Amino acid sequence: QSVLTQPPSASGTPGQRVTISCSGSSSNIGSNYVYWYQQLPGTAPKLLIYRNNQRPSGVPDRFSGSKSGTSASLAISGLRSEDEADYYCAAWDDSLSGHWVFGGGTKLTVL
């Protein structure tokens, strides 16, 4: 059972906009930044979003992040077939001397 809650699956057609939610609590999302990682099949995770809504160099602006209270969202616009992957949210949790927590992951299918 992951500390951060994500829907197990999401889907969309090419060109569509999809959003993936991530729900936490006051000790993690409520008081710290949210991060998003993309994991393509058979590969290591890749940083997609940091500090709630910042994109590392090289990440297309089709990907955007937002946070409100104890929840966060990842939006992907102009969906492409290569976006089919698992997406994980993460945050630092201030409880128990501090530790990282991840969501359970959302498998995005491009129909």
Add this chain to the structure above:
Amino acid sequence: QITLKESGPTLVKPTQTLTLTCTFSGFSLSTSGVGVGWIRQPPGKALEWLALIYWNDDKRYSPSLKSRLTITKDTSKNQVVLTMTNMDPVDTATYYCAHSTVDTADSFDYWGQGTLVTVSS
């Protein structure tokens, strides 16, 4: 450029101790604001954070695994070592090490390719 690579045994027996080494290049773990973390992923399951060591030797551990984990660094060798005691089949997973920096708000911005560790007798 920054690269990380995990190494260690692919198969360990239950109750044994696992020792994994992360060898990196392109950065120094003596630079302020830099850290190296370990994250694992059981087959078909979600990511789970294990431990993190910072440039100043500050260490953080997963609360649920803290009693079994030790993370250390060798700055001169550009290596970080993770040991996990009393291995169990449920610890079967791909283990990743990753670079962390204050530049991206302490995110894990570079990851190794991962190493699959199977726990079986």
